[in-house]
Amino acid sequence: RKEVEQDPGPFNVPEGATVAFNCTYSNSASQSFFWYRQDCRKEPKLLMSVYSSGNEDGRFTAQLNRASQYISLLIRDSKLSDSATYLCVVSREGSQGNLIFGKGTKLSVKP
Amino acid sequence: DTAVSQTPKYLVTQMGNDKSIKCEQNLGHDTMYWYKQDSKKFLKIMFSYNNKELIINETVPNRFSPKSPDKAHLNLHINSLELGDSAVYFCASSQDFGSGETQYFGPGTRLLVL
Numbered sequence: 001r002k003e004v005e006q007d008p009g010p011f012n013v014p015e016g017a018t019v020a021f022n023c024t025y026s027n028s029a030s031q032s033f034f035w036y037r038q039d040c041r042k043e044p045k046l047l048m049s050v051y052s053s054g055n056e057d058g059r060f061t062a063q064l065n066r067a068s069q070y071i072s073l074l075i076r077d078s079k080l081s082d083s084a085t086y087l088c089v090v091s092r093e094g095s096q097g098n099l100i101f102g103k104g105t106k107l108s109v110k111p
Numbered sequence: 112d113t114a115v116s117q118t119p120k121y122l123v124t125q126m127g128n129d130k131s132i133k134c135e136q137n138l139g140h141d142t143m144y145w146y147k148q149d150s151k152k153f154l155k156i157m158f159s160y161n162n163k164e165l166i167i168n169e170t171v172p173n174r175f176s177p178k179s180p181d182k183a184h185l186n187l188h189i190n191s192l193e194l195g196d197s198a199v200y201f202c203a204s205s206q207d208f209g210s211g212e213t214q215y216f217g218p219g220t221r222l223l224v225l
Contacts, residue, residue, distance in 0.1 A: 031211070032211040034213075042218070042219075043201055043216035043217060043218055043219055044154065044201070044216050045216065046213045046214070046215075049211070049213075085152070087154070091211070098156060098159070098167050099156065099214065101153070101154040101155070103151070103152055103153055104152060
């Protein structure tokens, strides 16, 4: 089982759609979870951290289920500018900033 | 006011050459990283330094040698370049080395080995 697995992409959605990304991780001792966003030919940038209680930032909602080792990201009312690759990121056990990146899921929002 | 900068942005070189990539951060962070993103888009950590000390050293050929002259700089030297070294190399930094810290990435260096 890969350390971090994400939905295969790409996701092609119309503007205004709601889209959900899923991610599973293999190390039950992982402590920190994130979603990063990477635009084409650019560097990854933090989108949001993911907490056990779930967290929301505007149109973006992240959820963590530790029992199932599952992370999700929901994007509501998709904008053209949301088109990017979304990377699920998990820390290693006893990590010192050692993050494991998923391969990413590409989102393309069309007019 | 660039936060994490890398030079060069592009690097095209022949097999067997030695090259260096430089990274600087002006965020006052204590921890810096090197990542490799290959053609399949997997982003994998290579090294991490905290206050100039090596704290993460993943399974990377010893042709790759990081050097941190001070905590604002982390350079990557690659000896005897191979075709498989072609990738995008990202430098990153974080406030410290805790796993919950946000990492800020540089723009990447696109290395092509011919």
